[in-house]
Amino acid sequence: MAYVDHAFSISDEDIMIESPFSFSRRPPVKEIAFAVALLVFGSVFIVAGVIMATHKVGGDRTHGLFFAGLGSVLFLPGFYYTRIAYYAYKGYKGFSFDNIPPV
Template identity: 80%
Template structure:
């Protein structure tokens, strides 16, 4: 079966066959779980990285800096998408679960 793009279709059949527009705004469970996991592991990486850097675990502070940077990289998207999911759940204007990209 061939793909047909109806975005540029101009016919009366399309207009008459339309149904009412419904918004499916159910929370995406996998995406929210991934965002929360990134947030948790990011916070843990930041905390343990700072502790390792201050206490010079492993002989010097470079291991701690590495873990702190890794925690920061995990923390940023985790915080961003968890915040979007929370605001969409609370019903704030301009936030929707559709703003969270699929996994």
């Protein structure tokens, strides 16, 4: 009977050992650099797209709208994960580096 009780018992030690996630306090440098790169390139593409669309530089208006759309697709996840990294660095409640997915 003791074997059955031990086989089906769950303790804190078992949960910590069998966790598929690794918890570390070090910031994920590669993921943060990727998020900042997305943010910067997205901002540059949005500005370039707006300039191209309004002044017709480097093509017609359609090219400018394409660049602005591509910039917004790059900007949104970059801003989101950079914001999470910044708030986790500052120590705000509810934000941690574990919320940033691995690349």
